[in-house]
Amino acid sequence: MIKIETLVKLRGVSVSYRNGRQSLLAISDIDLDIVSEEILAVVGRSGCGKTTLLKVVAGLIKPDKGEVIFNQKMFNGRRRKVGMMFQSPLLLPWRTVLKNVLLPIEVMGESVNEYLERALELIKMTGLKNFENSYPWELSGGMQQRVALCRALIHRPQLLLLDEPFGSLDAITREEMWMLLQNVVMEERCSTVLVTHDIREAVLLADRIVVMGSRPGRIKAEVKISFESPRSLELQYTREFNEYVMMIKNMLGE
Numbered sequence: 674m675i676k677i678e679t680l681v682k683l684r685g686v687s688v689s690y691r692n693g694r695q696s697l698l699a700i701s702d703i704d705l706d707i708v709s710e711e712i713l714a715v716v717g718r719s720g721c722g723k724t725t726l727l728k729v730v731a732g733l734i735k736p737d738k739g740e741v742i743f744n745q746k747m748f749n750g751r752r753r754k755v756g757m758m759f760q761s762p763l764l765l766p767w768r769t770v771l772k773n774v775l776l777p778i779e780v781m782g783e784s785v786n787e788y789l790e791r792a793l794e795l796i797k798m799t800g801l802k803n804f805e806n807s808y809p810w811e812l813s814g815g816m817q818q819r820v821a822l823c824r825a826l827i828h829r830p831q832l833l834l835l836d837e838p839f840g841s842l843d844a845i846t847r848e849e850m851w852m853l854l855q856n857v858v859m860e861e862r863c864s865t866v867l868v869t870h871d872i873r874e875a876v877l878l879a880d881r882i883v884v885m886g887s888r889p890g891r892i893k894a895e896v897k898i899s900f901e902s903p904r905s906l907e908l909q910y911t912r913e914f915n916e917y918v919m920m921i922k923n924m925l926g927e
Contacts, residue, residue, distance in 0.1 A: 680832060680864050681707035681730055686739035687889075688725050698889040699725045703739070705883065705892065707832070712858060712865045714879035716872060718925060722890025723868045727834050730866060731755050744831070753781065756825035756863075757834045760841065762817040764809040770796065771805040774823045781828065788827060795823040798860065799853060815846035819853070826861060833858065833865045840870065848906055851877060855903055872925075876917045877904055884924045894924055 686703040689696045700722035707713055707730070715723050728734040729741060732755065740747060744754070756777075764773045774792045775785050796805055799819040809817055818838055825833060835854075839847045855878060858865050869875050875882050882896040898917060900908060908914050 678709040679706045680709045680744065681705075682740075682742040683729070684740050684742075686726075686729060686736045686741065688722070688729060688734060688736050700729075700890040703729075703890070703892060707864055707866060708881075709831075709864055710862050711880045712855075712867060712878055714867045714869060714875035714882045715885060716869060716875050716882060716921060716925065717885030717890065718887055719870070720888050721885045722888060723885060724836055726885075726890065727757075727836055727866060727868050730832070731757055731834055753828070754831040755834060756828065756830035756832070758818075758821050758825045758836065758838045760837045762809070762814075762821040764817055764820055766809050769806050769808060770801060770812070770820050773809070773820055774827055777824060777827055783828075791829075792823065792827055795826055798857060799823055813846075814842055815850060818842065818850060822854070822857065826857070826863075829861075830863055833861075833863045835865065835867045835869075837869055839874065847874075852906065854878065859903065872918050872921050873909060876914060876921070877906075877908060882921060884921060896921060896924075 683703050683705040687698065687701045689698045703726065715726060717723050725734065729736055765776065768776065771792060774795065775788060778785050778788045793805070796802060799822060801816065801819055801823070804812065804816065809820070812820070821838070839850045842850060851874060867875065867878060876898060879898055882898065883892055884894045884896065885891065886893045896917070
């Protein structure tokens with residue numbers, strides 16, 4: 674029997690923001706487990722608190738109420754074992770691909786030379802070999818997101834957090850990135866949380882999907898996706914796949 678280990682636990686987590694004299698409740702009473710080596714997708718309407726939830730898990734926001742346990746330890750601020758990828762690649766235009774990938778190592782004050790081989794391996798794995806010395810403005814949007822993915826993984830995180838990283842890409846490039854992400858996560862064996870508006874993306878990539886209700890964000894349902902991994906793009910055209918998509922759409926529409 675395979676032992677399932679929980680990497681992150683959220684219990685009764687609530688977060689509010691100040692808006693002048695008023696307090697806006699973003700997420701409320703969130704209970705959630707993130708399991709080791711799974712891909713967990715979070716879907717919900719705009720403004721339901723998906724990104725806030727991601728920032729809590731990353732240690733960028735301290736909840737007003739509740740507790741966050743990471744690796745069996747209580748919340749203690751930003752975590753070094755977390756990698757994060759955003760909607761925009763956020764690459765520094767004056768740095769080459771290789772130097773952008775190595776940026777987190779410099780920020781953490783570790784030896785760049787010790788991570789050079791790791792950076793080159795990630796660049797090769799993501800199809801960017803021979804672009805190590807290129808600058809961001811010389812790359813397509815999809816290639817820039819590949820660099821951002823390498824940068825998020827450079828320090829071997831236990832947890833990879835993705836905040837709608839493929840939303841601005843064209844349909845063909847987006848599907849290429851889906852397949853790349855799936856392969857990289859399986860190779861790296863890291864837990865992954867994917868925030869997305871794209872239900873098809875969630876069903877294709879995730880082992881489990883959390884459906885959030887409107888603000889204040891609460892978890893309405895969790896859906897276990899039964900497809901085995903790795904998955905192919907052709908899965909999208911099966912009856913079972915589209916049944917999952919319609920079920921989740923109906924949950925969001927309630």
